[in-house]
Amino acid sequence: MNITELNSFVVQQINSGVVIIDAEYNIDLINHFVVLHGGVKKEQAKGQNLFSLFPELPEHWLKRKLQSVFTLNTPAFSSWEQRQYIFKMPHSRPITTTNDFMAQNCTILPIVEKGEVKQACIIIEDATDVCYYQQQLNVAMNKLEKSNQTDGLTQVANRRYWEERCIIEFDTAQRHDRPLSLMLFDLDKFKNINDTFGHRGGDQVLVELAAKIKDLLRSADLIGRYGGEEFGIICPNTGGKGAAELSERIRKEVQMHKIMFEGQAIFVTLSIGVIEISDQYKSYEEMLSRADMALYQSKREGRNRVTLYKA
Amino acid sequence: MNITLSEDQRDCLQELINVAMGQASDKLARYLETFVHLDVPYIELVGSDTLPLLFAQKYNGSSVSVVSQGFYGNDGIRGESLLVYRRDNAKEVASLLGYEPEEANENEQLADISSILTTTFLNGLAELISNQMSYSAPRLISSLNTSLDSHLEQLSFNWELALKVDISYQVTDYSFNCDMILLIPGEAIQNIQSVLDRILEEY
Amino acid sequence: MSIPVLICDDSALARKQVKKSLPQGWDIDVSMVTNGREAIDYLRANRVGIMFLDLTMPEIDGIGVLEINKAEKLVDFVVVVSADIQPDMKKKVESLGALAFINKPVSTDKLNNILKDYGLL
Numbered sequence: 001m002n003i004t005e006l007n008s009f010v011v012q013q014i015n016s017g018v019v020i021i022d023a024e025y026n027i028d029l030i031n032h033f034v035v036l037h038g039g040v041k042k043e044q045a046k047g048q049n050l051f052s053l054f055p056e057l058p059e060h061w062l063k064r065k066l067q068s069v070f071t072l073n074t075p076a077f078s079s080w081e082q083r084q085y086i087f088k089m090p091h092s093r094p095i096t097t098t099n100d101f102m103a104q105n106c107t108i109l110p111i112v113e114k115g116e117v118k119q120a121c122i123i124i125e126d127a128t129d130v131c132y133y134q135q136q137l138n139v140a141m142n143k144l145e146k147s148n149q150t151d152g153l154t155q156v157a158n159r160r161y162w163e164e165r166c167i168i169e170f171d172t173a174q175r176h177d178r179p180l181s182l183m184l185f186d187l188d189k190f191k192n193i194n195d196t197f198g199h200r201g202g203d204q205v206l207v208e209l210a211a212k213i214k215d216l217l218r219s220a221d222l223i224g225r226y227g228g229e230e231f232g233i234i235c236p237n238t239g240g241k242g243a244a245e246l247s248e249r250i251r252k253e254v255q256m257h258k259i260m261f262e263g264q265a266i267f268v269t270l271s272i273g274v275i276e277i278s279d280q281y282k283s284y285e286e287m288l289s290r291a292d293m294a295l296y297q298s299k300r301e302g303r304n305r306v307t308l309y310k311a
Numbered sequence: 312m313n314i315t316l317s318e319d320q321r322d323c324l325q326e327l328i329n330v331a332m333g334q335a336s337d338k339l340a341r342y343l344e345t346f347v348h349l350d351v352p353y354i355e356l357v358g359s360d361t362l363p364l365l366f367a368q369k370y371n372g373s374s375v376s377v378v379s380q381g382f383y384g385n386d387g388i389r390g391e392s393l394l395v396y397r398r399d400n401a402k403e404v405a406s407l408l409g410y411e412p413e414e415a416n417e418n419e420q421l422a423d424i425s426s427i428l429t430t431t432f433l434n435g436l437a438e439l440i441s442n443q444m445s446y447s448a449p450r451l452i453s454s455l456n457t458s459l460d461s462h463l464e465q466l467s468f469n470w471e472l473a474l475k476v477d478i479s480y481q482v483t484d485y486s487f488n489c490d491m492i493l494l495i496p497g498e499a500i501q502n503i504q505s506v507l508d509r510i511l512e513e514y
Numbered sequence: 515m516s517i518p519v520l521i522c523d524d525s526a527l528a529r530k531q532v533k534k535s536l537p538q539g540w541d542i543d544v545s546m547v548t549n550g551r552e553a554i555d556y557l558r559a560n561r562v563g564i565m566f567l568d569l570t571m572p573e574i575d576g577i578g579v580l581e582i583n584k585a586e587k588l589v590d591f592v593v594v595v596s597a598d599i600q601p602d603m604k605k606k607v608e609s610l611g612a613l614a615f616i617n618k619p620v621s622t623d624k625l626n627n628i629l630k631d632y633g634l635l
Contacts, residue, residue, distance in 0.1 A: 052449075058414065060411060060414060061410060061414045061415060064408065064409055064410060068342060071338070071341060071342050072338050072430075072431050073428060073429035073434065074427060075426075075446055076426065077422070077423075077426055077449055078419075079448055082416060082418055082419035082422060082451075083415070083419060103447060245354070289374060319526065319602075322525055322527055325525065326525040326528050329525070329597040329618075330597040330619055332616075334597075334617075334619065336598070336599075336600060337599045337600050346598065349598065439619060454585035508560075511527070514527060
């Protein structure tokens with residue numbers, strides 16, 4: 001084969017799409033890849049308008065892009081990460097991928113003749129594999145992030161994540177001058193439960209209570225396991241009065257909730273400390289230590305009660 | 312590697328960049344159908360390890376968007392162009408392109424306008440030095456909530472020197488600033504120096 | 515008598531490019547300055563037949579020079595040689611009395627054509 005035949009062989013057989021159009025968007029050349037995946041006939045394509053041969057192309061957008069190639073004599077690019085595909089084509093991995101169409105990286109190159117851009121060459125690369133692995137990776141990363149934030153036993157936020165959220169909510173509340181309340185609560189006489197029912201019994205109590213309380217919260221509230229049998233709740237956009245009412249509801253619900261463990265009923269109560277934000281606190285830690293003081297006051301005064309911290 | 316440009320080389324490069332920028336602005340104005348005013352870009356050759364500090368000071372923790380794009384020319388001239396936008400500028404930049412709002416997301420538009428700025432300018436520069444450039448696809452390497460310094464720190468492992476070109480574009484109705492940084496490996500700087508010397512000899 | 519020519523550009527390369535692009539055998543006497551301030555000082559002290567003027571310069575830029583020249587009529591023929599080549603800029607310098615506008619980079623052909631157009635060659 002001579003060099004022209006070799007060039008044409010490569011263009012036709014390469015595993016990427018090649019479409020060449022003129023300034024009126026009429027097709028001068030398409031290669032085998034486009035014929036195969038685009039479901040068009042080669043003999044129909046030549047001379048036909050790009051947008052009538054591929055009616056699903058994003059016409060206005062692509063024309064603007066092609067204009068930049070023709071007027072500026074610069075290449076243009078499109079990445080699957082921003083736009084999954086330009087040419088709607090099925091891909092060759094139907095089972096493993098979640099996307100219906102071939103992910104594509106496209107390059108549009110100006111073709112210059114006598115100092116003027118006369119044609120544009122669109123090169124379509126199949127990026128379905130990359131796209132698929134990236135999606136798998138994202139799913140895995142999300143799971144990992146979630147598990148990094150979650151307490152293994154109770155499935156509520158762990159202490160690290162809960163405190164991270166405290167910092168964010170504290171800053172937001174201060175910046176926008178919005179209310180914010182924190183609650184700390186402790187299971188009363190948890191040691192007795194462990195002594196009577198064993199650690200498995202104690203664990204079950206923690207798991208059931210965490211789930212029960214989570215159900216009582218609004219979507220913006222966040223419960224986290226602060227220590228062994230100690231939990232915290234962040235209540236954004238909530239003043240002390242509202243948070244104390246919510247605490248009271250939680251206290252009552254928990255008191256009436258029967259937990260069954262190996263045929264025996266377990267009842268538990270909570271001591272709760274509540275605090276609302278005020279200008280005098282420089283950090284969420286200052287709020288937390290006062291919530292802790294309120295919690296201990298609840299304990300001292302006979303447990304199974306709510307105390308709202310008063311400065 | 313310690314490379315410095317001589318005064319003549321610096322003057323020559325500055326002039327070439329000015330001319331290329333002027334041509335790029337004219338082309339952009341025609342494409343964007345608006346008047347583009349361009350301040351004389353200030354160029355500086357810096358060790359890439361000082362970039363994180365320079366930019367940390369300039370952007371002072373505000374969130375930025377960075378688009379990177381590789382370029383490759385003849386005579387061993389190659390490198391990577393970074394366009395850095397302040398995040399609050401990015402929206403306006405993107406809206407220049409003339410896409411319908413629902414047609415392209417902000418990241419895509421930012422990658423697009425960056426590629427247009429970079430390739431229009433570098434094509435012009437290449438022509439002035441009788442060269443020809445190819446480009447890789449633009450990549451958004453940083454967006455909301457990521458710090459520029461950590462990206463630059465990563466990049467500085469790959470590049471010894473950086474030709475920092477401060478560009479400030481002003482467009483009728485909008486004004487936006489972005490920094491263009493051309494990261495160029497040491498041996499490519501030497502290749503650029505020989506090109507500059509060749510031009511200086513001609514005059 | 516040779517024509518006094520002034521080249522005003524802050525870039526050494528650009529000044530050399532203009533000088534080298536001037537037609538061979540033209541009887542001229544070339545002087546060079548590196549910014550608008552120097553150009554004005556020179557023009558006030560010396561007779562100049564034609565000035566090649568850059569626009570983007572420190573101290574006083576090309577527009578500033580044109581404005582002062584328009585008021586003081588220091589030199590008749592000013593050819594702007596600029597990297598800023600947008601149509602709006604061309605209009606602006608023409609309104610300030612510039613004779614012609616050359617897009618950088620300058621070349622012998624571009625210069626010759628303009629000088630011929632205005633009968634300076």
